Amino acid sequence: MVLIQINGKMVKAHEGEMVLSVLRREGIEVPALCDHQALEPGGSCRLCMVEITKADWDGWTKNVTSCLYPVEEGLIVSTHSEGVLEIRRNILDMLLARCPNSDVIQKLAEEHGVMKTSFDTLPDSDNCIMCYACTRVCEVLGKSAISAVMRGHKKVIASPFGDAPPDCIGCLSCAHICPTNVILWKDENGKRTIWNKSFDLITCKKCGKETISREFADYLLEQRDIPADYFETCDDCKRMELAFKMGGLVDGAEEVAI
Amino acid sequence: MKFRYKVIPSLCIGCRTCELACAFTHAKDKKPGRSRIYPIAYKKDKYVPVVCLQCDDAACVKSCLFDALKRNEETGAIELNIDRCVKCEACVAACPFGCALVDDVHDEVIKCDICEGTPACVQFCPTKALVYEKI
Ligand code: FES
Numbered sequence: 001m002v003l004i005q006i007n008g009k010m011v012k013a014h015e016g017e018m019v020l021s022v023l024r025r026e027g028i029e030v031p032a033l034c035d036h037q038a039l040e041p042g043g044s045c046r047l048c049m050v051e052i053t054k055a056d057w058d059g060w061t062k063n064v065t066s067c068l069y070p071v072e073e074g075l076i077v078s079t080h081s082e083g084v085l086e087i088r089r090n091i092l093d094m095l096l097a098r099c100p101n102s103d104v105i106q107k108l109a110e111e112h113g114v115m116k117t118s119f120d121t122l123p124d125s126d127n128c129i130m131c132y133a134c135t136r137v138c139e140v141l142g143k144s145a146i147s148a149v150m151r152g153h154k155k156v157i158a159s160p161f162g163d164a165p166p167d168c169i170g171c172l173s174c175a176h177i178c179p180t181n182v183i184l185w186k187d188e189n190g191k192r193t194i195w196n197k198s199f200d201l202i203t204c205k206k207c208g209k210e211t212i213s214r215e216f217a218d219y220l221l222e223q224r225d226i227p228a229d230y231f232e233t234c235d236d237c238k239r240m241e242l243a244f245k246m247g248g249l250v251d252g253a254e255e256v257a258i
Numbered sequence: 259m260k261f262r263y264k265v266i267p268s269l270c271i272g273c274r275t276c277e278l279a280c281a282f283t284h285a286k287d288k289k290p291g292r293s294r295i296y297p298i299a300y301k302k303d304k305y306v307p308v309v310c311l312q313c314d315d316a317a318c319v320k321s322c323l324f325d326a327l328k329r330n331e332e333t334g335a336i337e338l339n340i341d342r343c344v345k346c347e348a349c350v351a352a353c354p355f356g357c358a359l360v361d362d363v364h365d366e367v368i369k370c371d372i373c374e375g376t377p378a379c380v381q382f383c384p385t386k387a388l389v390y391e392k393i
Contacts, residue, residue, distance in 0.1 A: 247300030
């Protein structure tokens with residue numbers, strides 16, 4: 001257990017945890033777009049920036065991304081100092097230029113008083129902030145189907161050669177984790193399309209409701225020891241099944257009692 | 259495990275008070291979401307309250323590639339850490355009893371967490387068909 005100071009208040013933190021997770025636990029709001037607990041911290045969006053210092057730093061301070069900075073004894077953190085707010089406004093200014101059409105960025109910028117970007121906006125922006133949450137989540141999953149391609153301002157997240165990524169299993173984790181909802185997918189007529197790849201969806205053998213993609217289920221079966229037939233019925237029908245099964249037992253027990 | 263959640267179907271009258279209790283207890287932003295418990299009629303006037311059975315060797319836990327599901331040894335519940343969840347719905351597809359659900363109101367995956375030890379459904383069930391007891 002270490003003791004740190006956040007905005008003048010002494011707070012207990014666990015050894016080795018990042019400053020951002022302490023802030024979250026304490027209910028101190030700091031914008032953080034690329035942070036997700038399922039991922040290793042990435043430090044790409046830079047919005048979670050805070051100012052740190054220590055008693056023996058002679059008044060020197062340092063700006064760090066809180067999602068990447070581990071706590072240490074005697075750390076003094078301020079999350080809303082004028083300097084930090086200025087940095088956050090600058091970052092949002094740039095993000096707003098990059099993603100002028102993203103409602104997530106617009107809202108965040110407005111909340112920080114950035115009503116309009118001072119830079120030229122990117123024409124036909126796709127709203128991607130290059131935070132790599134999608135590629136990181138795919139990696140955690142053990143697939144790494146997508147990655148960043150090209151260099152510099154041309155850099156984009158894509159599949160190898162822009163083709164249907166051979167390793168993609170259509171689980172939609174990347175699409176759901178994307179903070180600016182850039183990754184699009186479609187479920188239609190028993191098929192799911194994402195990253196230009198088409199997947200068969202499992203349809204419930206009882207009612208025909210579509211659930212996850214067949215490839216995703218196969219991957220789960222390969223990774224984990226789960227009976228394969230669990231995936232063949234949808235959750236609604238499985239609840240019905242359970243009710244009928246338990247109902248049968250109840251009736252059976254009642255008959256025995258009589 | 260110190261506690262056990264029990265359903266007694268023969269006492270259930272299908273009033274669905276538990277559903278309301280659940281949806282309101284787990285409300286977010288003052289909006290009730292989807293219930294985690296469903297009394298289902300298996301024949302006329304005979305009901306089974308279907309709710310997560312907190313299986314020992316749970317398929318939902320095994321299916322989660324992000325370790326978002328963990329057993330709370332105090333309450334016995336398998337809890338979903340929503341901050342680790344990426345909504346891949348693997349657990350929804352894997353649960354053999356259909357008790358990991360998608361809540362469309364709040365757009366998230368939900369499952370019964372026994373309300374961290376004070377299950378609202380149990381408190382509200384008028385016929386005591388739901389029991390949460392010490393073992
Ligand atoms: S959350 Fe820390 S840099 Fe994005």
